[in-house]
Amino acid sequence: MRILIAIVCVCFAASSWAAAKPNVLFIAIDDLNDWVGCLKGHSQVRTPVIDGLAKRGVLFANAHCQAPICNPSRVSLLTGVRPSTSGVYDLDQPHHLSPLLKKAVTLPAQFKANGYHVLGRGKIYHGRYDYPEDWHDFKRTGDARNKQFRVKPVSSVPRIGVRDFGPIDLEEEQFGDLMNARWAAAQLKQDFGKPFFLAVGVRLPHVPLYAPKRFFARHPETKVRLPAVRADDLKDLPPAALAITRYMYDTPLNHKSVIESGNWKNAVAAYLACTEFVDHCVGVMLKALDESAHAKNTIIVLWSDHGWHLGEKEHWAKRSLWEESTRVPLILAGPGIVQGTSPRAVGLIDLYPTLAELCSLPKPPQKLEGHSLMPLLKNPNAKWPHAALTTYHRNDHTLRTERWRYIRYANGDEELYDHAKDSNEWDNLAKDKKFADVLKRFRGQLPKVNAPDSPTR
Ligand SMILES: [Ca+2]
Numbered sequence: 029m030r031i032l033i034a035i036v037c038v039c040f041a042a043s044s045w046a047a048a049k050p051n052v053l054f055i056a057i058d059d060l061n062d063w064v065g066c067l068k069g070h071s072q073v074r075t076p077v078i079d080g081l082a083k084r085g086v087l088f089a090n091a092h093c094q095a096p097i098c099n100p101s102r103v104s105l106l107t108g109v110r111p112s113t114s115g116v117y118d119l120d121q122p123h124h125l126s127p128l129l130k131k132a133v134t135l136p137a138q139f140k141a142n143g144y145h146v147l148g149r150g151k152i153y154h155g156r157y158d159y160p161e162d163w164h165d166f167k168r169t170g171d172a173r174n175k176q177f178r179v180k181p182v183s184s185v186p187r188i189g190v191r192d193f194g195p196i197d198l199e200e201e202q203f204g205d206l207m208n209a210r211w212a213a214a215q216l217k218q219d220f221g222k223p224f225f226l227a228v229g230v231r232l233p234h235v236p237l238y239a240p241k242r243f244f245a246r247h248p249e250t251k252v253r254l255p256a257v258r259a260d261d262l263k264d265l266p267p268a269a270l271a272i273t274r275y276m277y278d279t280p281l282n283h284k285s286v287i288e289s290g291n292w293k294n295a296v297a298a299y300l301a302c303t304e305f306v307d308h309c310v311g312v313m314l315k316a317l318d319e320s321a322h323a324k325n326t327i328i329v330l331w332s333d334h335g336w337h338l339g340e341k342e343h344w345a346k347r348s349l350w351e352e353s354t355r356v357p358l359i360l361a362g363p364g365i366v367q368g369t370s371p372r373a374v375g376l377i378d379l380y381p382t383l384a385e386l387c388s389l390p391k392p393p394q395k396l397e398g399h400s401l402m403p404l405l406k407n408p409n410a411k412w413p414h415a416a417l418t419t420y421h422r423n424d425h426t427l428r429t430e431r432w433r434y435i436r437y438a439n440g441d442e443e444l445y446d447h448a449k450d451s452n453e454w455d456n457l458a459k460d461k462k463f464a465d466v467l468k469r470f471r472g473q474l475p476k477v478n479a480p481d482s483p484t485r
């Protein structure tokens with residue numbers, strides 16, 4: 029009897045400790061730009077679930093990735109270290125090969141080492157390594173791309189390959205993102221006996237841009253609105269910036285081939301349809317959370333690893349230092365977080381220190397280079413002296429504040445945009461003497477370290 033009482037006491041103590049630590053539902057979206065309702069990136073997109081989540085917590089309306097491409101963006105978020113410090117700049121540089129990240133503990137591993145049940149599905153890390161030691165339960169299920177483009181591409185863009193887009197003949201239930209959302213919903217019914225960190229990597233709207241047909245029905249080609257562009261937008265770009273758009277000319281999804289094959293509106297429709305399907309999948313998870321015993325003690329984090337161009341600056345996809353590539357949805361909601369929209373310039377790199385603070389995790393061995401968002405989660409308009417830094421390859425950087433975007437390439441080329449007047453980044457002010465002081469200030473804020481490239485796999 030005494031033993032039984034002792035066991036009951038220990039269990040009670042353990043569960044009350046567990047109740048003190050919040051769970052985390054960590055939703056990572058792949059290649060989603062600001063085309064969600066609450067960020068007003070496209071007037072036709074309908075994302076009621078994500079918009080509803082934004083109302084429940086803090087919507088970061090000026091949030092930016094640290095690299096405009098999957099792997100370095102995710103490595104930076106999951107280690108809390110800048111690309112320019114780790115040397116992880118591109119797709120084929122897994123973080124465990126970076127000598128500068130040798131001692132780093134990733135975010136899931138840090139939760140695992142500190143009493144959390146850590147589980148996930150889909151794309152969290154980029155690349156071929158799943159890092160099973162970081163998790164209690166992880167599978168990349170649903171990550172396999174549909175291979176329709178190999179059989180018969182849906183779009184008529186020449187040689188489109190994996191960058192194909194359009195509706196496909198596949199049952200909705202067979203889409204990996206929905207399968208993973210349903211898996212997560214089932215996990216949320218469980219009691220793990222300790223707090224959990226549940227990560228779900230949503231694959232769309234990454235290419236191929238395939239979604240169930242009913243999502244395309246909402247966006248007939250004749251009704252699609254194209255993004256705002258200016259015909260002479262490239263005229264004021266320096267050579268390094270032009271090289272970025274020229275790089276795209278060598279890929280099948282480029283401005284010329286999309287326009288000449290008459291597919292611009294189809295591509296926009298596909299991106300809208302895929303994003304609305306993503307919203308549907310997020311809804312499956314949030315509904316399950318709201319109906320679960322964890323509803324009141326779970327922090328929800330929703331983010332995307334970088335943005336996407338659909339013809340702005342004659343550019344497609346990612347890999348630029350402009351707003352379309354760097355701006356991402358970022359929302360945090362849950363216990364201890366107020367409701368509001370923050371205009372402050374923040375980065376995905378700020379998530380590691382933020383979650384560490386919210387969940388009382390100790391400091392990891394690596395120096396976290398982001399800043400905890402806690403002040404903004406309590407007051408979205410609190411003071412925030414930091415700029416958001418994005419890096420594309422070695423020593424190509426951009427800094428974003430509330431008003432400005434400053435870009436400096438490795439060869440010294442610069443761009444400056446005033447978002448107070450020019451949210452499309454059409455007028456490059458870098459050569460205008462009126463802004464010499466602004467340029468000088470930004471130059472002093474660039475990273476002092478530009479680590480050499482980390483080894484490739
Ligand atoms: Ca991505």
Ligand SMILES: [Ca+2]
Nearest residue numbers: 261264454455
């Ligand atoms: Ca321009």
